[in-house]
Amino acid sequence: MQKKSLKYVIIGDGHAGNSAAETLRKGSPGSDIVIISTKPTHYFDHSLLATFLLDKKDITSLYVYPYTWYKDNNIRLRLNQTVTKVIPDKHELILSHNERVYYDRLLIASGAKPKLPESLSRYKSLLTVFTDAVDAMKLREKLGTFRHVTMVGGDCIGLHLAGAMLKLGKSVTFVLNEYNFWPLEFDETVKDKLIGCLKKKHIEVIADDMTTEIVKDGTRLNVLTKNGKIVKTDLAFLTSGMVPNIDFLDGSGIDVQTGILVDEYMHTSAQDIWAAGECATVYYPELKDYRQTTGEVNAKMLGNISAKNMLDEKRAVSLAEPGKITIEGEDFITYGWKGFSIDI
Amino acid sequence: MHTLHGRALPVASGAKLARPELTVLALVGDGDGLGIGAGHLPHTIRRNPDITCVLFDNAIYGLTKGQTSPMTPQHQITRSHPMGNPDPKMNPVLLALSYGAGYVARGFAGAPDEMQRLFEEGIRHKGFSFIHIMSPCVTFDKVNYLYDNLRSWVRLLPAGYDSTNLDRAFEIARGVELFTGLIYSKPSLEQGAR
Amino acid sequence: MTYKRSLTIEICGSSGDRSLAAGEILIKTLSDIGYHVISFDAYPAEIRGFGKTVAHMRAGREIMLSLSSKVDILVSLNDRYAIEQLKNLNDEGVVIFDNRQRDITYEVLQQDEGQTDKHHLGPGVYTEEEGWKEITSEQVSIAGHLGPGMYLxxxxxxxxxxxxxxxxxxxxxxxxGSVAALFNIPKNEFIGNLTAKLGKKDKSVDSVVAAFEEGYNYVRENVVKLDPYSFERLSVDRKGYKLMDGNKAVAQAAIDAGCKLYAGYPITPATKIMEVLFAELPKHGGAVVQTEDEISAIGHVTGAGFAGVRAMTATSGPGFCLMTEFIGYNVMSETPVVIVDSQRGGPATGLPTKTEQSDLNHALFGGNGDTPRIVVAPTSVKECYQWTAEAFYLAEKYQMPVIVLIDLFLSLSVRNVQLDPLPDYKKGSNKLPSQEDMKLYLRQKITDDGVSPRSLPGQENGYQVVSGLEQNEYGTPVYDEYSHTVMTQKRFRKIKTALDHDVPSPERIGQKGRVKLGVISWGSTAGAVADAVDSVLKEGKSVAMLKLIVINPLKEKEIQAFLDDCEKVLVPELNYQGQFANWLSIHFQQKFLRFNKVATRPITHDEIEAEINRLLKE
Structure with missing residues (x-):
């Protein structure tokens, strides 16, 4: 337990950030805790996103904690504001509205955004993303305007989304290859099993192929593949993996690779700065190597470990137990996610 | 209309503004007009309504039986000042001139024909007219404004006196002699009554 | 509008930010698209520092007569000042702020006139108590000060x-522009009001419209709206509605009721009545005079009343005190005058810019002797119009002073109102002498209704003397027992006649028949009570209110009937003593529950609602 009251600033209002905030509050009741998030919405449960499309519930139904939790725990939430710079020497953040925010100890848990393969970068404006509460809200508003969707790639949320689309009477096509179903432990057997399951759900699967082009066709879209297939669709969802949100670290001197490099104590190369969740590339002693992690389970665990270290309770990281998702009675192993299913 | 003590000028102004066709006079005394209500005098003069104010000055508070008024001479013994009035009296004609009144006259209750002429002129004057009348209080003043005293104090304005000459008017007003008659009358083009 | 019955908006800035001008355009637009509005820019409690200004307004679908305690939407043009306003923001409130300031400390302090010296000492604030204090950008940026459920x-x-x-x-x-986009306010009305406000001067109007469009488009393209608030156009026609504050309504009533003389002395918050009349009354054949003091003002009005025209003065507490001798004089001389008192915090100079209902005792009792007078207290801007006009009618008809008690809140709060045209019979109410009366004219003739025929100055054979002395029927001053008795009775008889003929039954609002709680209210507080009662009735509570506009004379029978219906009776008011409750206690054998505030601001509907609910639970 710390004696001195510090100001802890957490960048990111996701699983890692909130789990860290909770741990910090327990460990240091008198300290200042601030969460800064670029998102206008608040910490939500990913596994509820798809079901959110099916009902008329308020966006707050997605939220993990009610606002009163933050009030009761005296955790300051700063939503809809973006950190543009970190200055480790001054222990200072600069926000996009030119405010300078001081921290004693900083946790970067800024998460990740959908990965846009280079080959598809030209078609960014034609692709729809479905990663957070705002995406879900926007999609729900136009549910009546489309009938067919195509998943460019696939991931857990993609499966989950497909489930919701089926339930809404939309038809679904997956364009898959092994690179873009990355949260699952993926090999040929897993792939065949997965394709079988999807087909059982009357989902069209275009396997061992890649989306190469997306063309506007009136109000609709044509998704073209490497093997010459043309999928006529209304919406093309980008579900090809994630990249860490670390643009704002440019010039900060903090070591990054894919994500922010942290040691087994989640500490970055800069003094008093830790990183956790999908934005971090973590050194696992068990692997004697760095690994990019994904998913709620990992993020919560890493957030918690970071917080312990920020409270000077030295705690090293270890690999999480693998989880599973179930499709048509078949289990698939994942590292990091839980609660997702196509059978919603 | 017998208004509140000291408030005749505002009431008269209001009546005149409301009914410009009416001839309006405000009759005040030295006690209310120069005492409690003196503050209204400069402003009424400034606004210059077409009314005539006659100040009946008996140099004593008669209704309350003989106290010092703003016109009681210094050192005079009165009911309120048995050791003598410590303060000098006021000079209503000089006040009215100083504030810029367009018609200023003085009369004496022992000379009713002159008074009548001054009233008529004052009423005819377009704008605010101010007439100071020295009028004995025969009940409570046994030393100052006695008819005999006043008769011996008043003077007629010198022959050829030009009542449109403001400098002369000030001299007359400042002097110790109590001149009666039309002391100052602004030339009619400049009267500018409202 | 969704989600709430009404929304309260504040636009906060420093004096150079022109937040009040923005507020004016916004409230006009909301009114145009069908909302009831009420604004009160003087409301925000903590106006300190240099030049903080806050436009404060409430808008809703239903008529509203009061303010809410909480703000729903806070627009910051100066974060440092807006931070102070956050404590009034709802837990789910919205904050709009500038998210690309050049250098937040510098900018905020720049706007904060005379307090920055960036080049020498860095950003900071100098105060007498603490000297120079450096300010961090976190302290002056609103972004870090919001509660967890608020929307930024x-x-x-x-x-x-x-x-x-x-x-x-x-x-x-x-x-x-951003507000329009965020809350779905139709753009065209907005731009129309914007250009109308600017006047069609030059090309700069186009650039200002462009500024509006930029703000609008930025939100449409970049902002994810999550809050539930919106102001879509309502299908109600508000064409006949005008935006006006109570002062304007009083002035308009004076013009429409045929007032021909206004005299006044500048005093907050009544000054604007004089300003409006200076511009307007001469066009209608009336005269306006700014006097040297309030005594002279009421003196002028008395002279005009005596001369037979309708005349008025308006003032606030301190000036009202100076007029008090004349109240008695007007009673005694039976001269019609209308005195408007816009109450502010007292005693003495008190709180010139804060509202209060604490002049009631003075209005009812001020002056020496037994002095009957009519006291009316409008509860809304609309009633300010109606009852000021009525005051002229009553004063003339009953030849006595009529006091119109309003307050700073009514004086300065702008609302959209539809004024009812004045009935013709209200336009002239002098009781003139008949030919029979003129044979031997008696100014103070004893009559059944107490009102003597009044000849006006200049009327042939209508010679009269009126004075502040007790008099007989001829108007001759007399001091005998008989005369004083019959004349006092006569003067009070006029009040009784007015009560029987011209005082309407007080309006009862809410549940009929027996109720658990009755609320009797007066003045602007009655607006808050009406709003509160309306909302607790929707929850099925057993509540009714009685709204008293005519405070003297009281409709005792009707009020007693109401009291008989109530298990408990609450009298809320904005003064310490419970002056109105005391007044009622003189007339009724009833224990009145009091709810008194000296809050320096109007009582809000939610405060009354909370008190009603508390009493219902007891």
Whole structure:
């Protein structure tokens, strides 16, 4: 337990950030805790996103904690504001509205955004993303305007989304290859099993192929593949993996690779700065190597470990137990996610 | 209309503004007009309504039986000042001139024909007219404004006196002699009554 | 509008930010698209520092007569000042701020006149108590001060203002565009009101409209709206409605009721009545005079009343005190005058810019002797119009002073109102002498209704003397027992006649028949009570209110009937003593529950609602 009251600033209002905030509050009741998030919405449960499309519930139904939790725990939430710079020497953040925010100890848990393969970068404006509460809200508003969707790639949320689309009477096509179903432990057997399951759900699967082009066709879209297939669709969802949100670290001197490099104590190369969740590339002693992690389970665990270290309770990281998702009675192993299913 | 003590000028102004066709006079005394209500005098003069104010000055508070008024001479013994009035009296004609009144006259209750002429002129004057009348209080003043005293104090304005000459008017007003008659009358083009 | 019955909006800035101008355009637009509005820019409690200004308004579908305690939407043109307003923001409130300021400490302090010296000492504030204190940008940026459930929307106000108008002063217009986009307020009305406000002068109007559009488009393209608030157009026609405050309504009533003389002395918050009349009354054949003091003002009005025309003065507490001798004089001389007292915090000079209902004792009892007078207290801007006009009618008909008690809140709060035209019979109410009367004219003739025929100055054979002395029927001063008795009775008989003929039954609102709780209210507080009662009735509570506009004379029978219906009776008012409850206690054998505040601001509907609910639970 710390004696001195510090100001802890957490960048990111996701699983890692909130789990860290909770741990910090327990460990240091008198300290200042601030969460800064670029998102206008608040910490939500990913596994509820798809079901959110099916009902008329308020966006707050997605939220993990009610606002009163933050009030009761005296955790300051700063939503809809973006950190543009970190200055480790001054222990200072600069926000996009030119405010300078001081921290004693900083946790970067800024998460990740959908990965846009280079080959598809030209078609960014034609692709729809479905990663957070705002995406879900926007999609729900136009549910009546489309009938067919195509998943460019696939991931857990993609499966989950497909489930919701089926339930809404939309038809679904997956364009898959092994690179873009990355949260699952993926090999040929897993792939065949997965394709079988999807087909059982009357989902069209275009396997061992890649989306190469997306063309506007009136109000609709044509998704073209490497093997010459043309999928006529209304919406093309980008579900090809994630990249860490670390643009704002440019010039900060903090070591990054894919994500922010942290040691087994989640500490970055800069003094008093830790990183956790999908934005971090973590050194696992068990692997004697760095690994990019994904998913709620990992993020919560890493957030918690970071917080312990920020409270000077030295705690090293270890690999999480693998989880599973179930499709048509078949289990698939994942590292990091839980609660997702196509059978919603 | 017998208004509140000291408030005749505002009431008269209001009546005149409301009914410009009416001839309006405000009759005040030295006690209310120069005492409690003196503050209204400069402003009424400034606004210059077409009314005539006659100040009946008996140099004593008669209704309350003989106290010092703003016109009681210094050192005079009165009911309120048995050791003598410590303060000098006021000079209503000089006040009215100083504030810029367009018609200023003085009369004496022992000379009713002159008074009548001054009233008529004052009423005819377009704008605010101010007439100071020295009028004995025969009940409570046994030393100052006695008819005999006043008769011996008043003077007629010198022959050829030009009542449109403001400098002369000030001299007359400042002097110790109590001149009666039309002391100052602004030339009619400049009267500018409202 | 969804979600709530009404929304309260504040636009907060420093004096150079023109937040009040933005507020005016916004309230006009909301009114145009069908909302009831009420604004009160003097409301925000803590106006300190240099030049903080806050436009405060409430808008809703239903008529509203009061303010809410909480704000729903806070627009910041100066974060440092807006931070102070956050404590009034609802837990789910919205904040709109500039998200691209150049250097937040510098900018905020720049706007804060005379308090910055960046070049020498760095950003900071100098106060007498603490000396020079450095300010961090966290202290002056609103973004870090919101509660967890509040919504923060950023718009680059400074940048967009510079881009369109080459100056930062149009941030207030940019933000109006953003407000329109965020809350679905139709754009056309907005732009119409914007250009109307600017006047069609030159090309600069186009650039200001461009500033509005930029603010609008930025939100449409960049902001994710999450809050539930919106102001879509309502299908109600508000064409006959005018935006006006109580002062304007009083002035308009004077004009329409045929007032021919207004005399007054400047005093907050009644001054604007004189200002409006200076501009308008001469066009209608009336005269306006600014007097040297309030005694002279009421003196002028008395002279005009005596001369037979309708005349009025308006003042606030301190000036009202100076007029008091004349109240008695007007009673005694039976001269009609209308005195408007816009109450502010007292005693003495008191709180010139804060509202209160504490002049009631003075209005009812002020002056020496037994002095009957009619006291009316409008509860809304609309009633300010109606009852000021009525006051002229009553004063003339009953030849006595009529006091119109309003307050700073009514005086200064702008609302959209539809004024009912005055009935013709209200336009002339002098009881003139008949030919029979003129044979031997008696100014103070004893009559059954107490009102003597009044000859006006200049009327042949109508010679009269009126004075402040007790008099007989001829008007001759007399001091005998008989005369004083019959004349006092006569003067009070006029009040009784007025009560029987011209005082309407007080309006009862809410549940009929027996109720658990009755609320009797007066003045602007009655607005808050009406709003509160309306909302607890929707919850099925057993509540009714009685709204008293005529405070003297009281409709005792009707009020007693109401009291008999109530298990408990609450009398809320904005003064310490419970002056109105005391007044009622003189007339009724009833224990009145009191709810008194000296809050320096109007009582809000939610405060009354809470008190009603508390009493119902007891």
């Amino acid at each position: 929307y950023g718009v680059p106000l400074y940048q967009l203002s510079q881009k369109t108008t080459n100056e930062s002063r149009s941030r207030n217009i940019v933000v109006l």
